[in-house]
Amino acid sequence: MSEAKGGRAAQLKHTGLRPGWTTGACATAAATAAYTALLSGDFPDPVTITLPRGQTPAFALAVEELADGRATAGVVKDAGDDPDVTHGALVRVSVRALPPGFGVVFRAGPGVGTVTLPGLPLEVGEPAVNPVPRRMIGEHIARVAxxxxxxxxxxxxxxxxxxxxxxxxxxxxxxxxxxxxxVLGTTGVVVPYSCSAWIDSIRRGVDVALAAGRTHVAGCTGSTSEKTVVAEYGLPEIALLDMGDFAGAVLKYVRRHPVARLTVCGGFAKLSKLAAGHLDLHSGRSQVDKAYLARLARQGGADEALAAEVAAANTGLAALRSCQARGVPLGDLVAVAARDQALSVLRGAPVAVDVICVDRAGTVVGRSSVR
Known part of the structure; x- marks a missing residue:
C-alpha cells in the first residue's frame, strides 16, 4: 500500500466514513454487464470490475434489458458517506455491436452531457465521459470480448x-x-469529503477560460463575490472560477497555466486568512487570526485601544467594523496583504493580481491595486 493510500485508509478508519464509487466505476460495471449479456445472453449480477488501483468491487444491477441486438444494464451510484449530488443516481449503459475495426465508440445517453467548449480533456462534440472512465470501459470490453x-x-x-x-x-x-x-473518476473510488473533485473543477475552469481566449479570470469564494466581480468588471460566466475555500488550488494552477490577470474576490474574513498565509480557507482548516488583524490595523493608524479591540473581536467582520468606525482601512490592508501572498505563490508567473474583499451583503469593504 502506498503512503497516499495508507493515509486515506487511516483517515477513513479514524472518521468512520464509508467510501463510495465514482460514476466512471458505475458506468464500467454497467458496460461490462451489458456486453457480457450481449455476447452470452446472461447478465452477471453482481458484476465485478477491476479499478485502476487494483480494487475489485462488485456492483448489483438495477436494470437488465436485452432485445433487438442491444443490451442495457443499470447501476445505482453509491457515493458512500460523501455528500455527492450524484449519490443514488441510476447510471445506465447500453451496448450494441459494431462492424470490426470500429473499436469502442462512446455516445451520450439521456442525462450525460456533451462538450461544447474547448479546453477540456475531450474534443468539442464528444460525450462527457472522461478519459479514465473511457479507458476503464475499453479495458473491460476487451476482457469480455x-x-x-x-x-x-x-x-x-x-x-x-x-x-x-x-x-x-x-x-x-x-x-x-x-x-x-x-462521467468522472480517476481511481473509481469516492473519498468522503475529498477536495479532489472541486479542485479538478477549478483546473478545468481555468483550461476552458484560456481556450476561449479570456485574459482576465476571477477566483471567487461564493455567489456573492461572483456578483461583485461581474458588477465591477463585466466578466462573463466562463471567466468565473468557483474557488470556494481552495485559494491555493487556483494560484498553483494559474502559476503553471498563466492568465494575464487574476482577480481574487471573497468575504473579508476568508481573505484575511489568505493575507495571513493560509491557502486553504475552510473554517475547519484555518482560522481568522485576530492578532494578525490587529497588527495590520496598527499599520493603518490604529491606536493601541483599537488594536486591542480588534484582537479581542468575536469575528473578523466585527474587527473590520471597529476599524471602519475609526477610519482605519483594515479592508484595504487585508486586500493588499492577500494580493502579496497570492503573488508569492505565483512565484513570478506573468499574472497580474488584484484582490477585492466583500461583506456578507456583497458590499466592497477592501481592495488592492493591480500588481
Missing amino acids: AAHGGSGDVEVTVGVDDGEEIARSTWNPRLGILGGLS
Missing part, C-alpha cells in the same frame, strides 16, 4: 437518469458541458 468470443467493436451509450437536472448543481453548464452530467 476475450472471454466470450466477441470482437470488442461496440457502441457504448452512457446515460444517467435525471442527469440533466442534477447537472444544474454542478460546474458543467459553466464549463460548456450541456445536457447532463460528466
Whole structure:
C-alpha cells in the first residue's frame, strides 16, 4: 500500500466514513454487464470490475434489458458517506455491436452531457465521459470480448437518469458541458469529503477560460463575490472560477497555466486568512487570526485601544467594523496583504493580481491595486 493510500485508509478508519464509487466505476460495471449479456445472453449480477488501483468491487444491477441486438444494464451510484449530488443516481449503459475495426465508440445517453467548449480533456462534440472512465470501459470490453468470443467493436451509450437536472448543481453548464452530467473518476473510488473533485473543477475552469481566449479570470469564494466581480468588471460566466475555500488550488494552477490577470474576490474574513498565509480557507482548516488583524490595523493608524479591540473581536467582520468606525482601512490592508501572498505563490508567473474583499451583503469593504 502506498503512503497516499495508507493515509486515506487511516483517515477513513479514524472518521468512520464509508467510501463510495465514482460514476466512471458505475458506468464500467454497467458496460461490462451489458456486453457480457450481449455476447452470452446472461447478465452477471453482481458484476465485478477491476479499478485502476487494483480494487475489485462488485456492483448489483438495477436494470437488465436485452432485445433487438442491444443490451442495457443499470447501476445505482453509491457515493458512500460523501455528500455527492450524484449519490443514488441510476447510471445506465447500453451496448450494441459494431462492424470490426470500429473499436469502442462512446455516445451520450439521456442525462450525460456533451462538450461544447474547448479546453477540456475531450474534443468539442464528444460525450462527457472522461478519459479514465473511457479507458476503464475499453479495458473491460476487451476482457469480455476475450472471454466470450466477441470482437470488442461496440457502441457504448452512457446515460444517467435525471442527469440533466442534477447537472444544474454542478460546474458543467459553466464549463460548456450541456445536457447532463460528466462521467468522472480517476481511481473509481469516492473519498468522503475529498477536495479532489472541486479542485479538478477549478483546473478545468481555468483550461476552458484560456481556450476561449479570456485574459482576465476571477477566483471567487461564493455567489456573492461572483456578483461583485461581474458588477465591477463585466466578466462573463466562463471567466468565473468557483474557488470556494481552495485559494491555493487556483494560484498553483494559474502559476503553471498563466492568465494575464487574476482577480481574487471573497468575504473579508476568508481573505484575511489568505493575507495571513493560509491557502486553504475552510473554517475547519484555518482560522481568522485576530492578532494578525490587529497588527495590520496598527499599520493603518490604529491606536493601541483599537488594536486591542480588534484582537479581542468575536469575528473578523466585527474587527473590520471597529476599524471602519475609526477610519482605519483594515479592508484595504487585508486586500493588499492577500494580493502579496497570492503573488508569492505565483512565484513570478506573468499574472497580474488584484484582490477585492466583500461583506456578507456583497458590499466592497477592501481592495488592492493591480500588481
